[in-house]
Amino acid sequence: xxxxxxxxxxxxxxxxxxxxxxxxxxxxxxxxxxxxxxxxxxxxxxxxxxxxxxxxxxxxxxxxxxxxxxxxxxxxxxxxxxxxxxxxxxxxxxxxxxxxxxxxxxxxxxxxxxxxxxxxxxxxxxxxxxxxxxxxxxxxxxxxxxxxxxxxxxxxxxxxxxxxxxxxxxxxxxxxxxxxxxxxxxxxxxxxxxxxxxxxxxxxxxxxxxxxxxxxxxxxxxxxxxxxxxxxxxxxxxxxxxxxxxxxxxxxxxxxxxxxx
Numbered sequence: 730x731x732x733x734x735x736x737x738x739x740x741x742x743x744x745x746x747x748x749x750x751x752x753x754x755x756x757x758x759x760x761x762x763x764x765x766x767x768x769x770x771x772x773x774x775x776x777x778x779x780x781x782x783x784x785x786x787x788x789x790x791x792x793x794x795x796x797x798x799x800x801x802x803x804x805x806x807x808x809x810x811x812x813x814x815x816x817x818x819x820x821x822x823x824x825x826x827x828x829x830x831x832x833x834x835x836x837x838x839x840x841x842x843x844x845x846x847x848x849x850x851x852x853x854x855x856x857x858x859x860x861x862x863x864x865x866x867x868x869x870x871x872x873x874x875x876x877x878x879x880x881x882x883x884x885x886x887x888x889x890x891x892x893x894x895x896x897x898x899x900x901x902x903x904x905x906x907x908x909x910x911x912x913x914x915x916x917x918x919x920x921x922x923x924x925x926x927x928x929x930x931x932x933x934x935x936x937x938x939x940x941x942x943x944x945x946x947x948x949x950x951x952x953x954x955x956x957x958x959x960x961x962x963x964x965x966x967x968x969x970x971x972x973x974x975x976x977x978x979x980x981x982x983x984x985x986x987x988x989x990x
Contacts (some may be wrong), residue, residue, distance in 0.1 A: 769890030830878025852886025
């Protein structure tokens with residue numbers, strides 16, 4: 730089985746959570762699965778920007794990114810966050826190779842607009858090449874991909890990590906895409922976690938303000954992956970990551986399965 734896993738939020742911030750996620754990734758690989766990891770790092774980026782005196786603005790869950798913010802994003806995401814995750818996976822017993830979308834021109838982006846808003850150096854993936862991931866797998870490694878990519882103009886673009894994960898899953902023809910999140914899953918209007926949600930339900934949930942903020946690009950990424958051949962998509966609470974290696978073979982009671990219907 731080929732699995733793409735997106736790691737973000739607290740899982741990247743707390744060392745104990747990072748180690749647990751790394752162990753789960755390595756356990757999947759040791760069970761014979763082919764694993765690719767895509768990561769965010771928004772909290773670390775926001776914190777670094779604040780230290781530099783820059784405030785962050787978000788539109789529809791996406792960070793408005795001027796040139797300076799973009800440069801900091803490359804430094805933080807493709808630098809310290811990526812290498813920390815590579816180190817954690819290595820410490821868990823499996824070699825990992827860190828890369829970003831610009832390496833080998835594996836992921837190409839174009840400028841993204843959101844409902845007419847100019848987000849600056851925010852990109853959306855238009856082309857993904859799985860050859861470099863294949864090369865890492867052939868050498869027994871795990872690719873760890875930071876969510877920045879190159880545009881045709883030679884500029885780096887900050888890409889939402891959920892959307893980067895979907896592009897990765899599609900490119901490598903993943904059987905499953907897992908989003909490890911800070912939240913327990915997609916919540917209904919009464920606050921309860923929905924064990925599954927169909928894509929046809931999503932517009933109504935957005936209209937009723939049940940879903941918003943950072944969940945919007947996540948569900949957009951889920952939809953994109955399912956419509957382009959990824960077999961299963963699940964939003965999975967990072968606090969339950971120890972159960973991750975069992976998700977394909979057990980009926981888990983945590984998280985939300987996103988269905989194409």
